[in-house]
Structure formats: structure tokens, C-alpha cells
Amino acid sequence: xxxxxxxxxxxxxxxxxxxxxxxxxxxxxxxxxxxxxxxxxxxxxxxxxxxxxxxxxxxxxxxxxxxxxxxxxxxxxxxxxxxxxxxxxxxxxxxxxxxxxxxxxxxxxxxxxxxxxxxxxxxxxxxxxxxxxxxxxxxxxxxxxxxxxxxxxxxxxxxxxxxxxxxxxxxxxxxxxxxxxxxxxxxxxxxxxxxxxxxxxxxxxxxxxxxxxxxxxxxxxxxx
Ligand code: CA
Numbered sequence: 001x002x003x004x005x006x007x008x009x010x011x012x013x014x015x016x017x018x019x020x021x022x023x024x025x026x027x028x029x030x031x032x033x034x035x036x037x038x039x040x041x042x043x044x045x046x047x048x049x050x051x052x053x054x055x056x057x058x059x060x061x062x063x064x065x066x067x068x069x070x071x072x073x074x075x076x077x078x079x080x081x082x083x084x085x086x087x088x089x090x091x092x093x094x095x096x097x098x099x100x101x102x103x104x105x106x107x108x109x110x111x112x113x114x115x116x117x118x119x120x121x122x123x124x125x126x127x128x129x130x131x132x133x134x135x136x137x138x139x140x141x142x143x144x145x146x147x148x149x150x151x152x153x154x155x156x157x158x159x160x161x162x163x164x165x166x167x168x169x170x171x172x173x174x175x176x177x178x179x180x181x182x183x184x185x186x187x188x189x190x191x192x193x194x195x196x197x198x199x200x201x202x203x204x205x206x207x208x209x210x211x212x213x214x215x216x217x218x219x220x221x222x223x224x
Contacts, residue, residue, distance in 0.1 A: 001116065002026045002044070006036030006062065007051040007078070012101075016049065019105050020112070033057025040066055045073050047115060052079040052090070060093060067094040074115055106176060110164055127162040130222040132201065132209055134162040143205055153178060154197050157190075161210070161220040170217040194218055 003025045007013040010031075017027045028043075030036035033054040040048055040062070048066075052059035063075055077090040080101045090098045097115055099108065127134045133142045136159050141148045150158065156178045161169060171190040179189065194210065202208045211219050 001046045002028070003047045003049060003112075004028050004030065004036065004039055004043070004045045005049045006030045006033065006040075006054065006059070007049070008032055008054050009051070012051075015105075016108070019109070023109055023112075025112075031055075033059065033062050037062045037065055040073060041069055041071060047112065048073050048075045049112075050075055050077050050095070052077060060089065063090070063093045063095055076111060076115060104176065106173060110160075110177075114163060127159070127165065129162060129165045129209055129220055130207055131205075132162070132220075134159050136163070141201070143201065146204075148200050150197070150200060153193060154200070157193050158197055158201065158220075161218060166219065166221045168213045168216045168219045174218065190218075 001024075003020055005013055005016050005020075005027060007016065007029065008031050013029045013031065017029050020027045028039060028045075030039050034056040036048075036050070036054070037057060039045075050059045050062055054062070057065075059077055059079075063077070066073065066075070074096045075094070076097045076099060077095040078099050078101055079090070096118075097111060099111060127136065131144045135141070139152075139155055141150055141155060141158055157174060160174060160177045174190050178193075194212075198210050202210055207222070209220050209222060211221065211223065213219055
């Protein structure tokens with residue numbers, strides 16, 4: 001898998017290059033919008049990670065030129081600004097996904113994996129597993145027609161698990177993604193929250209979606 005990173009902040013660019021290379025991806029970096037667009041048009045990439053604020057040509061312009069030229073390379077846009085308008089603009093212009101800085105490296109790699117798994121197409125903010133619906137943007141979860149009353153941490157835990165449905169996620173990764181802390185092996189914070197989450201997401205319903213994989217972690221999936 002070949003990834004083009006278009007990012008002018010040298011620190012972020014080299015951090016992304018190093019990290020993604022360690023994950024087994026081949027990574028090229030372009031430091032401004034013109035160079036980035038040129039590489040994106042002349043080379044074949046599986047994914048473009050595109051910063052919004054760039055010298056010479058901004059990320060919006062790069063993606064729209066790319067799509068105008070008929071290039072459908074999957075694109076993940078990065079922005080320092082938080083805001084739904086920005087995100088909608090990126091997705092309207094044909095980005096496949098959008099992430100707001102700062103993000104942890106594991107969030108980024110999870111996103112990259114999920115883009116590759118999903119294939120080209122618009123990012124959806126709503127993840128569905130059986131009758132569970134997790135709206136990542138609205139911070140709302142439902143089973144069937146029933147809205148689940150989750151605390152922010154419970155929601156965050158459920159959304160990490162749901163976005164990577166079918167994948168067993170370790171307690172360490174969950175702790176890092178939800179609490180942003182170095183996992184303390186004495187701490188059972190993840191297990192406690194999984195228990196609370198189950199009480200709301202699974203206990204009232206016949207079909208259980210949150211599963212424990214002994215010695216490995218947790219997975220959200222529909223089991224037959
Ligand atoms: Ca920038």
C-alpha cells in the first residue's frame with residue numbers, strides 16, 4: 001500500500017512517514033499543495049493524507065483538482081480546525097474521510113485501516129452493527145428505535161469499538177483511545193466501563209454485540 005502525505009509541518013510529516021512506514025506502508029511526503037497535487041496526479045497511490053492549510057495550494061483545492069482530473073484516489077483530510085462545516089466541505093469535495101488535529105497515532109492508523117477496508121466512497125458518520133447505530137458526529141447511539149443514554153466516556157468507548165467492528169481491540173488501545181493515558185495494568189477502568197456499556201447496549205436486548213475475547217480484549221460484532 002502506497003500513501004502520499006501532503007503536509008507542510010515538517011514534524012507532523014516526518015512523524016506520519018515514520019509511523020506509517022513502521023506499519024508497513026510505503027510513504028511519500030509532499031510539503032506544499034502544488035507538489036502534492038503534482039505527485040497525486042502523476043503517481044499511483046492507494047491513499048492520500050491531505051492537510052487543509054498548505055502553502056501554494058490549500059487542501060480544498062488539491063482535492064477538487066484531483067477529482068476534476070478524474071483521480072479517485074482515496075483521501076483522508078486533516079484539519080486543525082474543528083467544525084462540522086469544514087468537515088462537510090471536505091466530504092462534499094470528495095474526501096473519503098476527515099480527521100481533526102490533534103489526533104493520536106493509533107486513531108490515525110485505525111482510520112487508515114478502516115478507509116482501506118471500506119474502499120473508495122464517502123465516509124459515513126453512522127456505523128451500523130445489527131440494529132445498533134452509532135452516529136459519531138452527533139454523539140448518539142441507538143438500538144432499533146431506542147436511543148441509548150450513554151455518558152461521554154461510554155459513547156467514546158462504543159464508538160472506538162464500533163468503528164473497528166469485527167476487530168478485537170486490546171484494553172491498552174481502548175484505554176489510550178478513550179482516556180488518552182498510558183495503560184496502567186492495575187487499572188480496570190476499561191472493564192468497568194465495558195460493564196456499564198453492556199448494561200445499556202446489550203442487557204436489555206436479546207442479541208449481544210459486545211464480546212470479550214479472553215486474553216485479548218473486546219470486539220463489537222454480530223454473532224450468528
Ligand atoms: Ca498545514
